[in-house]
Amino acid sequence: MKQLTSALLVLCALTLPACEQAFAPAAEALLIAPPLGLPALPIPPDSPLTRARIDLGRTLFMDRRLSHNNTLSCAMCHVPEQGFTSHELGTAIGLEGQSIRRNSPTIYNVAYVEQLFHDGREFSLENQAWGPLLAGNEMANPSIGYVIEKIKVLPEYAGRFEKAFNGRGPDMQTVGQALASYQRTLVSANSRFDRWHFGKEQGALTAEEKAGFELFSGKAGCSSCHLVGDKQALFSDNRFHNSGIGYARSMGPAKKHRVQLAPGVFVDVEDKALNAFEQPLPDVGRYEVTLDPADSWAYRTPILRNVALTSPYMHDGSLATLDDVIEFYDGGGIDNPQKDPLLRPLGLTTQEKRALLAFLGSLTGDNVAQQVAEARATQPGDRPPAHDPASTFRRSY
């Protein structure tokens, strides 16, 4: 925690004009000096980072009681030890086990995502937080007010909002800002790749990893979507592309599923053998936001930093390993009318695939252990409120 503070957080001098206008006089604003490889951290002027807000946001992020039945925190789906995603599920499940049709994306470097969610339907972390809190199949709270009243009656939060927000208690904006503040600090870079490419440390990458980067930005064409700049690299264009995975899921023929029964023991199960159970949920991707047929089955290009830690891959978690991802791209994606023309069969040799894989493994930031430890050091408490917030609510004005 100390280390993180000194490495990433610099106290903002209150004389800086930007700081002055953004803060109430007493607030201590923090600026995050971006680690090597990342651009300056985008921070909305009306939601400045402060130590108190970050700490409060982390507590909220880890608190299972923020779901209606006290079982799901943000961190149960964005698990710190699992790259702030979930290794154990292709697509997530929410309250009472309800199905969610998409993979939990990593929260690392989420501050740099311009349009949030796989389909880009939300534009700020402040607003995004209310999505899972209220979605009936995620944390499933009955209402905005219910969440706020619940936080008010949980003793662990007494006074913390007021301290972080200049006397303001929990409300729709402060809850969103606290969660956003914490998530913005989950920056992770200064990877071996960054030290080689931007820091010019020759020995930071192996020859194979360097060859992998050549392919990534050359023959394999990855960097036309997973952008690498001159001074920094997000490995994303923050745009939406159709690779065919979503198309095949919605439109493809019924298929057989290879099902693992025990380590090394598999059987093939036909779709129709599972007819008695829930049918797959529809998903048309970016189209659902813009209603433009050209956007059908397009999903946002993910930031590839820490990608070795964030399996399984793609919006539906359908590719288990980075090997599978490379095989998928080598095949040129899955043909469909809206497929991105940038995807084409690559003809990679085995050696080239190995090099690409090695390169992707060099994108892991240097502060992962700290970020995980910091999240886990937060113990929000497990005890549900003694009374349901709805049963104790009294108007206070």
Next chain:
Amino acid sequence: MKMIKTTNLARNVALTLALSAVLAAAPAFADETSCSPFTPLIKGQEDLVYVWTLGVKGIGDGSDKLVTVDVNPKSKTYGKVIHKLSLGGRGEVHHVGLSDDRRFLWGGALDSNKIFVFDIGTNPAKPKLTRTITDFVEKTGFVGPHSFIAMPGRMLITPLSNKKDHGGETGVVVYNNKGEYVSHEQMPKTNGGDGYGYDVGINPQKNVFLTSSFTGWNNYMMDLGKMVKDPEAMKRFGNTSVMWDMKTMKPLKVFQTPGAPLEVRWSWNKGDNWAVTTTALTSKIWVYKQDAKGEWQARDVATIGDPAKIPLPVDISITADAKGMWINTFMDGTARYWDMSDPMAPKEVFTKKIGSQVNMVSQSYDGKRVYFTSSLLGNWDKKAKDDEQYLKLYNWDGKDLKLAFEIDFYKEKLGRAHHMKFQARDLSTLQPLDVAQNLPALLARKQ
């Protein structure tokens, strides 16, 4: 109605007296099978069946319930629901367990992590909720309290998951009869252990208990069809079982029993030293037996149905003499009777389709009455017309199962029928199991 006193002293005295009385008694234990050996049994006609019932959105009040059914054929309300107790909310209620004196029923919820304690002694026909334990996660870090097996003055509880990542790593937990947390242990992750847990069966004669392993919240809460199609999810099942030292609560040996070994039953035949389980995914019967040197060994002794079709063996029920065992396969809704006279070479001798899906099976002490219920897990049950929810009683004459009554749990606006426990209206008729010789040592163990 005659009542048994509940003070510890009285109970100990009762059990000590029982000890001398049963030294020469016949082998005991049927299902009554999944009871703890410390719990006194109903050796005659059971009067009541409690059905731990999952609330379903849109069915009745939508809430989880304890449903009491009159099952005494001499009674006017035979085959009828005579009492229901709504608990408020849906918490994925799953299994129940009887206290050491059979005056209390503990029921767990795999999602809400609540443990409900019902008084079934004062008026067995009208169970009363006396305590709701809500500190399980706080005290243990575990999620999904599953099995409840009584020990003297205590309840041994095996959960399924943990609060950190909702995966399968978990442990074993002890609470006392007052509902207070006592201790917990992590499932072993060394010597081949995978950290997963599920059921527990104790054998005080051997000073051991055996635990099996299933999967974490992520999987047991997920739609079964979705899970089967998710290769990541399917990698997260337990593949081990563990023999523990009962007194020290330390693992003795880890067995590789791949594919989710579930229910654990011991043979209570005099001189027998074996337990049995079935694996849900790989459809095997495993027997755990001491070898000539006294070391516990696990052996895969038979295959149930066609494993390629994933029949999903779920609950099992062993007969009082351990010569036979019911095995339910969920997917084809079939009950299968296995001849266990040679436990190392069991044979399937009878099958019958019970419904579109079947999960739990409980037999009376004499094996003549066999009860079935339908629900496995809220989100694993079949959907639409295949989602039959019932309690069915069959009479078993050793050759065929004949339906005596059935209750449609949807028509009755109850929900999903899951775990069952029997009760007698007159608790003075209860009789102890013949394991009492170990009790003094057990009761003297360090608190």
